[in-house]
Amino acid sequence: MSNLSKELLREYIQEQKFTSSTDILDALKDMFRDVLQESLEAEMDEALGYGKYDSTEKTSPNSRNGHSKKTIKTELGPIGINIPRDRNGDFEPKIVPKHQRTVDGIDDKILALYATGMTTRDISEQIKGLYSVDVSAETVSNITNRILPLVSDWQNRPLERAYSFVFMDAIHYKVREDKQVVIKAAYVVIGVNLDGEKEVLGVWIGANESSKFWLSVLNDLKNRGVEDVLIFCVDGLAGFKISITWR
Incomplete structure (x- = not known):
């Protein structure tokens, strides 16, 4: 060295x-991607009515069908994410809607999710702020539960x-x-x-x-x-x- x-x-x-600030945000691309990805997966869980590994709770004939790759433009630059797909083609993601290629104005909110000192309630409120449309309390709770271990691991690495x-x-x-x-x-x-x-x-x-x-x-x-x-x-x-x- x-x-x-x-x-x-x-x-x-x-x-x-x-x-x-541009350079600081540029260093946070992976964090940005992880939050978007977990949010998308939680949205799919709610759309189908069961989690990816909770098939015993399955009541819908619809099911997951892999992912499609998508590159979005952000203030940090281009970021690749994987959009969950369902077999019926009914899933409509909210945090990154279909046909939308630009995601702006949420960089600071995502950054705050990783901050030491944020309570679970704070994180839930920040997650709500990531969406330009109303999302259910269940979706917010599911996303929060997905993100908390991610954040804890990152903070303590x-x-x-x-x-x-x-x-x-x-x-x-x-x-x-x-x-x-x-x-x-x-x-x-x-x-x-x-x-x-x-x-x-x-x-x-x-x-x-x-x-x-x-x-x-x-x-x-x-x-x-x-x-x-x-x-x-x-x-x-x-x-x-x-x-x-x-x-």
Whole structure:
């Protein structure tokens, strides 16, 4: 593995513009795809009246018939997904309707689903916000149940021991609380390893940018295996310099 000098790292940061929101979202393509895929599968479960592996509950003569590949345009760029099919050809997906090739305006909502600090209720509300049409409580519940293990595994996955540099930024999103729409910040932490590969290390929901909040973030990274970071790029986030003594 190559160990870049701090001077080269600074040049690399400037060239790649890692602090731009576009680049941050670009690192989240897989997360975006997984949420859409699980939502589509849950929609099919409801349409047929039983889950993929729950054939004992089957009451409809209709059944699954594989998937068809579809590439959609998003703010992150093109993303390939697999649309579930049924034998009767009756299934009408809602999150990515038939003949629709563009999905816009839900990137931040999907990002928030992966954030540490989101409750199950928060996640359910965010899932509702992904749809431009009304969806049943059962569908929302099914999608939530599919996504929770996915999110938990992602949040707790082990990280590399060392990163050349780590940068942080905030993405704001809307969520409904007590019948009101409020704006929250999801703090995205992205690391570049010693081979120059970029990885989203985590996403956290924080009411403020206090040193206590950032200490909890850094402790989480440390508990998942991170031992050393050569450079932190935090865009002047309040409280971070105090908490950096974790190293």
